[in-house]
Amino acid sequence: MLLSAAPTTTSEKLKLIDVVERLGIGYHFEEEIEEQLRQIYHHGNHHPNNVDDDDLFTVALHFRLLRQHGYNVPSDVFKRFQNEEEEGTFKEELGSDVEGMMGLYEAAHLHMHGETILDQAIEFATTRLTKYYEQLQKQLARRVAHVLKRPLRKGVERHEQLFFISVYEQMEGDHDAILLKLAKLSWNSLQHSYQQELRSITQWDTSMKDLPEYMKLLYGAIIDVLDEVDAITTREGRPYCLDYGKQAEKNQMRAYLAEARWFAEGKVPTIEEYRRVGVYSCTYPLLAYSALAGMGDKAPKEAFDWLLADPKILVALSDHCRLMDDIVSHEFEQKRGHVSSSVECYMKQHDVSRVEAVDALNRTVEDDWKVINEECLDINRPDFVSKEAISMLVGLVRVMEVIYKDFDGYTFSNTTTMDMMNALLVTPIEVVAP
Incomplete structure (x- = not known):
């Protein structure tokens, strides 16, 4: 009812959909949003000549959504x-x-291979937004800085929603008070659920203190978790989930052993060899299987078989995680004694400086994003792999964009990572009674 009751034009509907999703309340209207977008696309409005507004912001929004x-x-x-x-x-x-430039910048990060125009758009929007930044009023400048640091495509959804709630609230006279209040209440409700889960995790973690020291790491992290997953998924009628989790764990352990062997032998593998192993040592596949196991009927057995076959999107997501981690953590890890990272591998193989190696690997990370974007399209997604499953897979890698952007926020978590965790999990949003 939300979308059919108020907007009349395509651009108005898209703007409302964007606001609702950015506020974090899109799940209340999932079916309605999907139906509206399906109509817009299949009625031919996806083509530039049919967009009902010719300004850059609207066209970019149309494309991005x-x-x-x-x-x-x-x-x-x-x-x-x-x-x-x-x-x-x-x-x-x-x-x-400025609004058009931000819209263009956000849209262009959904680029795929061969889309030179979107690569050009990112470069153009970046230079122009940077140029005009100092001249902008405070709130607009804050939005521009946020977009340039992390476009929507690469941000953690909950973190982006929190930011947009604060932005939307400042749009006095130009925001819907009911939507804003719903967003705040929804945020606080979900945060409360997270806090309850954290209490359970804390109790589980406390009980590990009774284990012998040598058992805590692997026993606590693997055996208990897998047993819990098995019990839950078996009750749901999906007993096969654990078998896939075990296979993912075996692949990860083999990767760890390969890296341990390289370290013991003092070997610096080729960048290609390193990346093949890094796909598993980065832990992403195991996380993906674990997350898929918790998705119920949104993840049938066929989806697990698909994941086990290392589809292009899984390889790209895993490679992205491995390289982003290496780029910001390799110097610290080499000082404490660690297997050669992708940076050292690239430097040796191509006889280049550290800076040149990092630049090349950053380009590879962006190339991985293009593969990810391609594989997220419905035409490339198998019917038995739900949109929710794809969203989950991409969501995991978006965490990497936040934690490992510019520095190692995982190893040195008492920094902006701590601030983000407090905002997401501890501090509720104030809801003022009307």
Whole structure:
């Protein structure tokens, strides 16, 4: 009822969908949102000539929302904003449209291989937003800084929702008070659920203190968890989940042994060899299986078989995790004694400096994102793999973008990581009674 009651044009519907999802209350209207987007796409409105508003912000929003939801919309939607006489460049007058630039920047991060126009869009929007940043009023400057640091595609959903709630609240006279209150209440309710889960985890962690020291790491982290998963999934009629978890654990242990062997022998493998092993040593596949096991009927047995076959999206997600970790942590880890990271492997194989190696690996990380974006499209997703499962897989890697962006926020967690955890798990949002 939300979307059918108020907006009349396609652009108005898309703006409302965007607000609702960014506020973190989209799950209340999932079916309605999907139906509206399906109609927009299948009625031909995904093509640039059919968008009911010709400004950059609306076109970018149109493109981003449809791509986010798995629709294969063409990137040539942005050609109208480029110079006809100067191929590959955007019209300079667009640079002062800050809202349009932010929209373009966000949309372009859903780029795929071969979409040069979106790569150009990221570069253009970055330079223009940076140029005008100092001239902006405080709230707008805050939004620009946030977008440039971490576009929506690469942010943790809950963290992005918290930020947008604060932004939306500042839009006096231009926000829906009911939606804002619903977002705050929803946030606090889910946070309370997280706190209850943390209490249970803390009790489990406390009981580990009675174990012998040598048993705590592997026994506590593997055996107990797998037993719990087995009990729960068996009750749900999915006893096969544990078998896949065991296979993922075996793959991870083999990867650890390979890296331990390299370290003992003083071997620096090729970057290709390292990345093949790193796909498993990064722990991402095991996390993916564990998360899939908790998704009930959204993850049938066929989905586990698909994951076991190392689909392109799993390899790209895992590679992304391994490389992002290495890029920010390799110097510290080498000082304390550690197997060569992807940085050292690349430096030796290509005879380049550390800076050059990091630059190359950062490009590889972005290339992984293009694969991820491609595989998220409905046309590339097997029917037995739900959108929810794909969203979960991508959600795990978005955590890496937050924790390992610019520095090792996992090893040195008493920093911005601690601030983020407090905001997400401890401090509720104030809800003012009307």
